[in-house]
Amino acid sequence: MKKRMKGAVADRAAHHGDHVEINGPWPLDTPFRIGDLEIPNRVIQAPLAGIANAPFRVQAQRHGAGLSVSEMVASMGVHHGNARTVDMLRLDPQEALTGIQLFGADPAAMAEAARVAEANGASLIDINMGCPVPKICKTGAGAALLADPVHGASLVAACVDAVKVPVTVKIRRGLTPGESQPVEVAKRLVDAGAAAVTIHPRAAAEEYRGSADHRITAELVAALDVPVIASGDINTPRRAYEVFTDTGAAAVMIGRAGLGDPWIYGAMASGHSSARPDLEGVIDEVIAFVHLNIALMGERRGVHYLRKFYPWYFVGENVAQSQIAKLLVTEEVDGVLAQLSDIAHASALATASGLN
Numbered sequence: 476m477k478k479r480m481k482g483a484v485a486d487r488a489a490h491h492g493d494h495v496e497i498n499g500p501w502p503l504d505t506p507f508r509i510g511d512l513e514i515p516n517r518v519i520q521a522p523l524a525g526i527a528n529a530p531f532r533v534q535a536q537r538h539g540a541g542l543s544v545s546e547m548v549a550s551m552g553v554h555h556g557n558a559r560t561v562d563m564l565r566l567d568p569q570e571a572l573t574g575i576q577l578f579g580a581d582p583a584a585m586a587e588a589a590r591v592a593e594a595n596g597a598s599l600i601d602i603n604m605g606c607p608v609p610k611i612c613k614t615g616a617g618a619a620l621l622a623d624p625v626h627g628a629s630l631v632a633a634c635v636d637a638v639k640v641p642v643t644v645k646i647r648r649g650l651t652p653g654e655s656q657p658v659e660v661a662k663r664l665v666d667a668g669a670a671a672v673t674i675h676p677r678a679a680a681e682e683y684r685g686s687a688d689h690r691i692t693a694e695l696v697a698a699l700d701v702p703v704i705a706s707g708d709i710n711t712p713r714r715a716y717e718v719f720t721d722t723g724a725a726a727v728m729i730g731r732a733g734l735g736d737p738w739i740y741g742a743m744a745s746g747h748s749s750a751r752p753d754l755e756g757v758i759d760e761v762i763a764f765v766h767l768n769i770a771l772m773g774e775r776r777g778v779h780y781l782r783k784f785y786p787w788y789f790v791g792e793n794v795a796q797s798q799i800a801k802l803l804v805t806e807e808v809d810g811v812l813a814q815l816s817d818i819a820h821a822s823a824l825a826t827a828s829g830l831n
């Protein structure tokens with residue numbers, strides 16, 4: 476598992492059943508608007524590159540996310556007609572509310588990709604201004620735009636002119652903690668037409684180190700007259716409640732906590748402790764997810780793509796490493812399904828014999 480995932484996913488067991496008692500109704504279970512778009516609750520599934528494809532989004536929404544945002548899509552890839560990139564702009568018919576996130580630095584290419592995404596049914600267009608990856612930043616896209624908010628604003632304006640759905644922006648606090656001017660940057664983006672701003676309040680240079688400083692989220696809430704969405708280290712219903720109420724944000728966005736734990740969206744939206752089922756229920760969910768991904772991308776690509784998800788689903792579960800390891804080398808979908816059944820079967824036997 477990669478370093479940025481390890482803490483976030485592995486903490487899950489520690490937080491499970493973490494329940495919040497509050498007086499009155501749970502405030503995240505209320506609708507809100509981004510422009511003309513009504514979103515049924517305050518829990519948003521985060522854009523996650525290489526992860527938040529249509530099956531992931533369908534699953535997040537089925538479990539209670541009020542809105543999903545796609546993995547980031549290269550506007551230049553759309554412009555050049557790259558088939559895989561164009562496919563990433565497609566939605567599944569089961570998706571209710573999904574934003575498509577675009578990255579790029581060329582206003583015409585961003586507008587063109589925004590038009591295609593809107594025609595495909597995107598509920599909103601989100602512009603990535605937070606990705607710290609050097610390959611993206613050196614093209615002037617992602618977090619590089621935080622250092623050039625005038626250009627960032629021109630991308631927003633180009634997309635706003637191109638589509639009727641709301642255009643939103645996702646930022647980090649700045650390139651480095653010292654150079655951060657998130658309020659000034661966000662104000663420019665809103666002046667250019669951004670209908671909401673999501674902030675992940677770490678600097679790009681910090682990647683995933685330290686913790687997200689949601690005092691910055693609160694500063695944005697105070698300064699902007701559009702909804703502000705809080706992203707970063709929100710991994711339990713309790714934390715969702717705290718960030719939501721402490722900052723005044725319109726919604727919380729959930730990234731790593733949703734990996735292998737789609738039940739977390741509903742837990743946060745309802746305030747109940749997670750409805751994560753027993754291992755057999757988890758495996759039913761994994762099997763449904765396998766089928767959706769194989770249908771989308773075919774057996775060979777799908778089987779390889781799915782491998783990163785298994786360790787996330789089984790963290791904290793009573794599954795032997797050797798059983799997970801077998802899933803990571805199986806080449807056919809039938810083999811994957813058989814191995815998942817074996818894991819479920821072993822768990823059922825252990826339960827019956829009182830070993831679990």
Ligand SMILES: Cc1cc2nc3c(=O)[nH]c(=O)nc-3n(C[C@H](O)[C@H](O)[C@H](O)COP(=O)(O)O)c2cc1C
Nearest residue numbers: 521522523524546547645675706707708729730731
């Ligand atoms: C694997 C991975 C991929 C990500 N991809 C994107 C992306 O494509 N676009 C984006 O705006 N943020 C992306 N992020 C950042 C997340 O959306 C989120 O802001 C960040 O992980 C902090 O939230 P969390 O603590 O809930 O994960 C990614 C994060 C991770 C871990």
